[in-house]
Amino acid sequence: MTVAMEEGHVIFQYNLGSGVATMKSDNTYHDGEWHHVEVARQQRNGVLKIASETIQAESPGNVKQFSSTPETMFFGGYPGEHDYIDITNEDFNGCIDNIVMSSVAVDLSKSKESIDTAPGCPIKVASLVSFDKSAPGYVKYDSPDGNGLQLVFKFKTEEPDGLILYTSTRNQNSYLSLSLAESALILRAAPGGELTTGSYEKYNDSEWHVVIATREHNELRLDIDDFKSYAVKVAEQAVPFDGPVYFGGVPEIYNIAAAASATDTNFYGCIGDATLNSKLVNFAQSQDRFNAHLQKCPLQKSSSVFEKPSVEEVRAEVSQTFLSDGCALPVEPAQEEVPTTEGFRFDEDYSSGYGFGSKRNSRIQFNALPGSTRADFKFSFDFKTTADEGIIFYASGKTHRDYITFYLKDGKIVFSFNTGTGAALMRSEQSYDDGAWHSAVVERRDEHGMLFIDGFQVANGTGKGDSKFIDLKEPVYYGGIAAEVADVVRPNTEGTELSFNGCLRNFRLNNQRVGGSHDAYGLIRCSANVEPGIFFGDGPRANVILRKRFSVGRVFEMTLDVKPRKNSGVIASVHGRRDFVILQLNNGSVELSVDNGKGVITARYTPPSPWMLCDGNWHSIQVIKNKNIAILVVDGTSTNPVSGKIGATSTDTKNPLFLGSQPLVQKRRGGATSERFVGCIRNVTVNKELEALAYTTFVGNVNAGSCPTI
Known part of the structure; x- marks a missing residue:
């Protein structure tokens, strides 16, 4: 028996042994709001109630009850992957509360085991939003502070046309729009005119593009991918845009100013890492959101870096590989099936395979760790590299005074932690950038730290001050860090900010595998053929x-x-x-x-x-x-x-x-x-x-x- 969400719909299913009964809501409920769900089964008959919907179904066959009662129930997900093809393997991402089963309240805080969970319901942060061509949508956001507007964001799409952003004054006498039209970017402003990238540049190539769109002072400006710039001087000063900001399109009932946009088509694709006038855009805290999918990008090739490609997928890619005339190596590198035990390679950028590229900031961001690191802890991992510098792990508190990190510096492994009153730092004497696999353990006991490599203790250190606890906030970084935190991380890593350029595997905390909810950037399976x-x-x-x-x-x-x-x-x-x-x-x-x-x-x-x-x-x-x-x-x-x-x-x-x-x-x-x-x-x-x-x-x-x- 399962209650799940798929594409925003709530689904109730059970199988008594003679076939599956399925009830699915007509409406979607992935809107960030609380919803009350009721499911019930009486022999073969089932019912699902949510909001104003009531869905009923009957299981096939003559069986009226389960043959046995399970000893364990799982809420929010399932450890590993199950084998029931009718049920999603995606873990639930959100909040669950007020569980009652057969009139008995269930307290999840007293569960036998919990992984990647946190008490309460923290405010959700969504830096990525996507729009599906089958269901046009939009996100409505608060008007920006100050005069004018500067939008910094990244996007990718396969479509040649789409309205990316629109904002205006309340009377729409002044407006700003950014659109894709015939694969070119067009920035329009009133007053101000228009900027276009022209017909030579095509931005619907399913690659990430970083854009800075600016209407400030007496200038209209577009900067793209750090090397293309377009600008025009404007006679009038920029005014405050006190109307809402729309991403991806506008509601059907909202009429934008005449000729304010280069297209009347909604945007289909992904928008991420946006800031408006230097303030981070949290799409989860939007005023209004319609058919917008948070923290998912339909153009990415895999939903999880922990999935292994099927043999059929690998063979299909190999069958398309061809040799350029006379050259020894194929134009497209041959695909290979690499065992998951070989770990992941963290590279500066890799636009194919499992992850999606973030340039030199490849990494996995975990939303939680499987155990506590507030006091004593023990991390273990295997690594191999030929590089002499790179971050293996970094986690910190809000101010980055409390932190735990281990990284490669001058070919040596460094382990450091800080309770907020003084850092302990341990460094191996030997270099390990020899391209061979090594096993490492970093451990904290009270104020003491120890670093073990290949079974031998190679360094130890002691923290300073009276504070005993390390208070961390999500996310935690594995294999590298995000570009936006590099400036505050460098003082804690001796200036190191590069992603780890090599292979990592068997990452554990207190003997528990580190996994669960995560975002991955720029990863490939580790291979000897590189x-x-x-x-x-x-x-x-x-x-x-x-x-x-x-x-x-x-x-x-x-x-x-x-x-x-x-x-x-x-x-x-x-x-x-x-x-x-x-x-x-x-x-x-x-x-x-x-x-x-x-x-x-x-x-x-x-x-x-x-x-x-x-x-x-x-x-x-x-x-x-x-x-x-x-x-x-x-x-x-x-x-x-x-x-x-x-x-x-x-x-x-x-x-x-x-x-x-x-x-x-x-x-x-x-x-x-x-x-x-x-x-x-x-x-x-x-x-x-x-x-x-x-x-x-x-x-x-x-x-x-x-x-x-x-």
Whole structure:
């Protein structure tokens, strides 16, 4: 017998042994409000009552009672996964109270066991909302404080049209709207005019895009993905928008100002991490919400990182893999079935597989831990990595004075905790960035802490002050931290903020597995078929912004290793108004093109075979630009110096320096190939300085933590 929710509907089911009786509400009740539910069974007859609905059903067959009475009942979820295909395996996310069974009150605080629960009913925080095409909806939010508006958010969608945001003054004489129209973003304001990203940029690619839409002072501005900006000056000052703010669309009875939006279609997709005038938008505390799904994104590929892909799914993906002509590795890396015992790899970004990318902040956020960490505790986990820095676990109180953390620093494991009056810090003497599996235990007993690795105690420490307890608040971070908390976390982690770049498994607290309700970002199953580097996948967007504003100048040198999966594609580029530098593969040849303003200078390396550089091995490339001379060195073989016109020695650029094929490179000068670079890059230096790739900006289908080798 079960009472459950699916897609907002309440469902009552039971099976006496001769078939299932099912009662399902017509209405949905996932609105954040309290609802009273009654279910009853009299022999084969059942009834479900909720609000004004009454649904009745009768079980098939002749059996009238259960053959036995269960010893245990579960509320809110089921440990692990059950095998009943008619019943959801999703745990309930919300509050339950006032349970009465056969006139007897049930006190859940006296249960035999509780996992991922908390007393009371805390205020729900929802930073993610999604809208389904089959049921258009919207979220109505309070009007923002102050003059004008600045909205910061991320979104992804498959649809070319949709109203993302609309707000106005109460009389709608002034308004602001942000829409997708024919796959372009359009920001309209009155007074103010319109900004559009144009027809070249397509934002309905099912990838996350970060947008800052601003109407402040005398300016209308759009900033997208940290490297595209559009702005126009406005004669009139921004006014306070005292009307409501709508996300995803507006109610049918609400008439927006004429021509205020570039589309009359509702938005279908996901919106997340929004702030209005620097205040976090909590979609769960909206004034009104219709057909809006909180904390779920229908475009994500898996509902839980703890699910294992079925063999059929893996084979289907493998069957679509094909080899590029003559190249040793497939354009799409081969899929493999990796045992769950191998754990998860935490990478800086990975847009396929189990998680969804948050750039260099891959992690799991747990809403609760299976045991108490207020006094004594013991965490255990296995890890392997070749990186020398990264956060393994971080949890803190509201002010981050109370905290527990363990992380990798200079290849050594560090464990620290603070009761609010002084930190205990323990550090291993040995480095463990050797790519092998290691087992770690961190333990606190009273004010003392101990760090064990591979069964040996490697460090101990003592906290300071009189406080005995550590008070933590959700969420707790595993494998990395969210970008918005990095500034307050750094003082507690010796400046470490990067996600753990490696594999983690068997995470336990006080010998209990850490699991339950969680959000996952940028995870893949751990595999032996990877190596260090950056992987650029196939698709319209896959690039890295090495420098946001880069001037090539008179002398420029760049080195890198490449392992391509196609024999054509732009490897690196930077442009100015006229000048540029482009490094690309073109039908197997390596080409360096430079323009100082007086014509293109091209150095070209042509190997014996057009497939030599995509033979599955790493190849080194060195770019040298010295005044008006260009030189290429590939695998130690140098081209002859190529000279340009005398008089122009500086390459004047001020735009980003890209690694990989940025979307607009074909529209710029330089004769870039139409093919996108697919493959791996590592060991990048610019002007003899090694690039800290983990701190750069990744766009689209880029995995910056590891390169697949299959």
